[in-house]
Amino acid sequence: MNYLWAFIVGGLLCAIGQLLIDKTKLTPARILVFYVISGVFLTVIGVYAPLVKLAGAGATLPLTGFGYALANGVKKAVEADGFLGIFTGGLTATAGGITVAVVFGFIIALIFRPREK
Amino acid sequence: MTKKTGKQTIIFNNPPHILSYVAVGGKEEAKGPLGKHFDTIFPDPYLGEASWEKAECKLQYSAVKTLLEKSNYLPQDIDIMFGGDLINQCTSSYFAARDLQIPLYGIYGACSTMAEALHLGCMAIEGDFAENIIAVTSSHFCSSEKQFRFPLEYGGQRPPTSQWTVTASGAVLVTKETGDIIIDKITTGKIVDKGITDANNMGAAMAPAAADTIKTHFEDTKLDYDYYDLIVTGDLGKLGKTLLDRLLKEEGIDLSERLDDCGCMIYNIDKQDKHCGGSGCGCSASVLASYILPMVKEEKFKKVLFVPTGALMSPLTCKQGESIAGVAHAVSITKREEN
Amino acid sequence: MNDEQYSKIVNNYAPSSPLFTDMLKAFFAGGILCLLGEFFRSFLISADFSVTTASTWVSIMVIIIAQILSGFGIYEKAAKYAGAGFSVPISGFANSVVSPAIEYHTEGLILGLGAKLFTIAGPVIVYGITSSVAAGIIYYIGGLLK
Known part of the structure; x- marks a missing residue:
């Protein structure tokens, strides 16, 4: 059952993004930023955690999931370390994704040359 | 006395002649309806160069080179060249002219540059400041995407109102001599x-x-x-x-x-x-x-x-x-x- | 004709994106991507990974695959079709990291590749971290009030 939800929730989050692109002329960079901030916000108000439980990767893979990981990490860090957790929690929880994206992106960019569309 | 007619128009007393012309382009342009009329087609978007910017230089260089060959003129026969492109600080035109050794004015008018070049060239001839001029402009899809839009590998959709920057260069030789x-x-x-x-x-x-x-x-x-x-x-x-x-x-x-x-x-x-x-x-x-x-x-x-x-x-x-x-x-x- | 009247005429004649088909494509492409991610995530959880660790591994796999496909120019072609279906998931983020890095490699390793890698990723990280700190403050104050 959670496979079906992964498909539906993931699909819907992307369809909303498409609606924003077609209707608002928001550039892709703005949409990504908007998704991350929305993810943080939805986590704080307690909406996103149940969605992750329901849809799994359907909620964690869209960039709102990146916001969820940031907010969730901060939450745990504040619980464990108090005030310091405000500053350490977000990046600690997302370190894996960011590091891989940067390092692997660096390697790929070393190897490949831009090509015409 | 001014030769101006009306508000913004000049009618030439001794109209300059277009002696010859050259168009070079890439493979997308070759697939278009005018592809068969181009003088040279470069299937390699890099034109054998190391960057998109160098590729565009070579595009413009080869247009001028072919124009000179086609019309049996030497670089020293050209009094002034008016060149333009879309890249920051007009580098495509200036760098293309490094090896040509033709006196050059680099100009910018976005996609209207060819008209600007022809205007200035014709006025130079009409005013007896030059006998032979070349008007040349170029653009390259990849160098323009890089400067104005997104990286080529970036996954995004082009809006339906967007236009595709042409990979091509056109050069025209205008003279006081007699042409058709x-x-x-x-x-x-x-x-x-x-x-x-x-x-x-x-x-x-x-x-x-x-x-x-x-x-x-x-x-x-x-x-x-x-x-x-x-x-x-x-x-x-x-x-x-x-x-x-x-x-x-x-x-x-x-x-x-x-x-x-x-x-x-x-x-x-x-x-x-x-x-x-x-x-x-x-x-x-x-x-x-x-x-x-x-x-x-x-x-x-x-x-x-x-x-x-x-x-x-x-x-x-x-x-x-x-x-x-x-x-x-x-x-x-x-x-x-x-x- | 003033600017407003002209803008109306432009909007009248301007072709618009086929919204329904675009959204449908985004829905299916994004849905299938997430479905595959969920298969992998369930597999990891069944192999005794914690839920958070499994999610992180799924994200890492998706990032790596998306960047390899970007290098070959395949991701760009797929995203042209799938639209937001491939730009909203983390794979789109991965693509936005690697594509300017490839493009600006010609301007050198430091200020070309190194700096431009963050063209789109930079704002995402800046606003992500900043909003996470805001969230942290809320959680902290919430904890004090308990």
């Missing part, structure tokens, strides 16, 4: 800005400028609207062309049957998935050299008004929310009447 084709009138355009801010809709930004210049040209010259067999705008694209027709009709000028646009002519727009058509200052230049001038020579069209249009903006001004200004310059090109 003459440039007898030019009209310099004013900046017209109707507040369009969408950089993916340049046709809409430029159409009002084209309408203004065409209207002024007819007012200044007092010619009939059916004087020209073809009025061909620079690269308004499909949408811009429709808008131009509409704007002219609002002014009571009906040219529908004579209007065409370089951006619409260079590609099979739907088949090649080019949205609203081609753009870039290589577009009007290569259409001029590959199609319009040969057609005038063969008398398929006797009188053509060539009106390249430019969308004036930079990535910076766009981010600052500035609107896109449009400009259009008109060049009247006609078959020389035998005396």
Whole structure:
């Protein structure tokens, strides 16, 4: 059952993004930023955690999931370390994704040359 | 005494002659309806160079080189070259001329640059400051995408109003000598800005400028609207062309049957998935050299008004929310009447 | 004709994106991507990974695959079709990291590749971290009030 939800929730989050692109002329960079901030916000108000439980990767893979990981990490860090957790929690929880994206992106960019569309 | 006629037009006493012309392009342009008329096609988008910027330089260099060979001229026979492109600080034109050793003015007028080059060149000849001039412009899809839009590997969708920067260069040799084709009138355009801010809709930004210049040209010259067999705008694209027709009709000028646009002519727009058509200052230049001038020579069209249009903006001004200004310059090109 | 009237005419004639088909494509492409991710995630959880660790591994795999496909120019072609279906998931983020890095490699390793790698990723990280700190403050104050 959670496979079906992964498909539906993931699909819907992307369809909303498409609606924003077609209707608002928001550039892709703005949409990504908007998704991350929305993810943080939805986590704080307690909406996103149940969605992750329901849809799994359907909620964690869209960039709102990146916001969820940031907010969730901060939450745990504040619980464990108090005030310091405000500053350490977000990046600690997302370190894996960011590091891989940067390092692997660096390697790929070393190897490949831009090509015409 | 000034040679100006009306507000913005110059009618030449001794019209300069177009002696020869060259168009070079890439593989997308080869697939278009004019592909077979290009002098050289480069299937490799890099043209064997290390960067897109170098590739565009080579494109422009080879257009000028081929032009000189075709017309049996040496670089030292050329008094002034007027070159332009879209890349920051006009590097494509200046660097292309490093090896040519021809006196050069680098100019910028976005996609209208070819008209700007022809205007300046013709005035230099009419004023006896030069015997032979070359007007050349180029654009390259990849270098323009990189400078104005997104990296090529970036996954995104192009909006339906967007235009595709043409990978091409066009070069024209204009002289005092006797050729088949003459440039007898030019009209310099004013900046017209109707507040369009969408950089993916340049046709809409430029159409009002084209309408203004065409209207002024007819007012200044007092010619009939059916004087020209073809009025061909620079690269308004499909949408811009429709808008131009509409704007002219609002002014009571009906040219529908004579209007065409370089951006619409260079590609099979739907088949090649080019949205609203081609753009870039290589577009009007290569259409001029590959199609319009040969057609005038063969008398398929006797009188053509060539009106390249430019969308004036930079990535910076766009981010600052500035609107896109449009400009259009008109060049009247006609078959020389035998005396 | 003033600017407003002109803008109306432009909007009348301007071709618009086929919204329904675009959204449908985005829905299916994004849905299938997430479905595959969920298969992998369930597999990892069944192999005794914690839920958070499994999610992180799924994200890492998706990032790596998306960047390899970007290098070959395949991701760009797929995203042209799928639209937001491939730009909203983390794979789109990965693509936005690697594509300017490839493009600006010609401007050198430091200020070309190194700096441009963050063209789109930079704002995402800036606003992500900043909003996470805001969230942290809320959680902290919430904890004090308990």
